[in-house]
Amino acid sequence: MTYPVTVVIPVHNGASTLPACLNALSGMRNQGAECIVVDDGSLDGSAGIARRAGVTVIELAECGGPARARNIGARAASHEILLFIDADVCVHEDTVKRAVRVLTEDSSLDAVIGSYDFEPAAPNFLSQYKNLFHSFVHQHGCSQASTFWTGCGAIRRKSFLDAGGFSEQWSRPSVEDIAFGAAIRRLGGRIRLDPQLQVTHLKRWTFCGLLRTDIFDRAIPWTTLMLSDRAMPNDLNLRVDQRLCVLLVCVAPLVALRFPVLAFLAVALAIVLNHTLYGFFAARRGWWFAIRAVPMHLFYFLYSGAAMLAATAWFALRTKPAPVLSILPNP
Numbered sequence: 626m627t628y629p630v631t632v633v634i635p636v637h638n639g640a641s642t643l644p645a646c647l648n649a650l651s652g653m654r655n656q657g658a659e660c661i662v663v664d665d666g667s668l669d670g671s672a673g674i675a676r677r678a679g680v681t682v683i684e685l686a687e688c689g690g691p692a693r694a695r696n697i698g699a700r701a702a703s704h705e706i707l708l709f710i711d712a713d714v715c716v717h718e719d720t721v722k723r724a725v726r727v728l729t730e731d732s733s734l735d736a737v738i739g740s741y742d743f744e745p746a747a748p749n750f751l752s753q754y755k756n757l758f759h760s761f762v763h764q765h766g767c768s769q770a771s772t773f774w775t776g777c778g779a780i781r782r783k784s785f786l787d788a789g790g791f792s793e794q795w796s797r798p799s800v801e802d803i804a805f806g807a808a809i810r811r812l813g814g815r816i817r818l819d820p821q822l823q824v825t826h827l828k829r830w831t832f833c834g835l836l837r838t839d840i841f842d843r844a845i846p847w848t849t850l851m852l853s854d855r856a857m858p859n860d861l862n863l864r865v866d867q868r869l870c871v872l873l874v875c876v877a878p879l880v881a882l883r884f885p886v887l888a889f890l891a892v893a894l895a896i897v898l899n900h901t902l903y904g905f906f907a908a909r910r911g912w913w914f915a916i917r918a919v920p921m922h923l924f925y926f927l928y929s930g931a932a933m934l935a936a937t938a939w940f941a942l943r944t945k946p947a948p949v950l951s952i953l954p955n956p
Contacts, residue, residue, distance in 0.1 A: 691797075764820045777822060807856075839925070
């Protein structure tokens with residue numbers, strides 16, 4: 626069997642994970658799948674690693690961000706299906722085959738996205754928490770997805786070009802895939818979330834790295850994007866119950882001194898609303914892990930709410946008010 630798909634992988638200083646990523650794809654490359662690695666100004670020899678693996682390498686002189694790198698890789702693709710993955714993931718044995726099959730069997734679909742699996746590689750608590758939480762969110766998302774995901778997402782090349790590719794306004798990994806998914810949906814396109822389309826995440830998270838990513842690369846630009854589009858989908862991290870949790874956790878410290886019981890009840894309700902997630906953690910890593918995840922998850926709601934509030938205020942200050950139309954006749 627041959628696979629009519631081009632796998633596009635942007636990489637910037639990814640030498641620690643790129644070998645495993647490319648090794649996981651070696652079987653598919655032997656069966657006709659094309660692999661293009663776009664080296665985005667790396668200084669750690671990532672391009673050489675890719676060349677030694679025998680894949681096509683496009684080397685960029687300076688870093689311009691993964692959105693630009695993916696666009697360049699997509700334009701160089703030979704096949705009609707594009708599969709985007711990150712340089713810090715490993716595909717499963719059936720990942721490429723499944724992505725191709727989903728798009729081949731349903732001609733009405735423009736794209737399909739997947740999920741991280743339940744076995745993130747980095748063993749530290751923060752990495753296990755963050756990656757398993759991401760997996761849980763995608764495993765419980767709407768099958769008719771409201772967004773695209775470049776961690777593991779396949780799209781027809783024509784649909785990619787019709788949507789204009791990824792917005793290159795972000796020079797770091799940010800919300801370019803979310804903006805791209807919105808563009809596909811505005812054109813009437815269909816994106817499916819397939820929970821069985823999985824990859825293993827290799828990233829090791831640190832506390833500072835997590836805060837930087839969640840606040841400055843996700844929450845703030847995502848909030849700005851939603852305000853610009855005037856749309857907030859009831860899906861993934863933005864489900865109504867999750868918005869309520871943000872409100873509860875952010876209100877709790879504001880009322881804690883005067884109304885401590887009310888603050889306690891607000892936090893307790895946020896925990897109850899996420900009992901399914903904590904049960905998932907317990908089933909995968911035990912109850913001690915789940916218990917430790919609770920305060921981390923509440924902190925996630927707190928800083929996400931603060932970031933969204935800051936982004937809303939900044940958006941309001943930057944946005945010019947609409948002109949007021951006078952009903953009086955001109956003099």
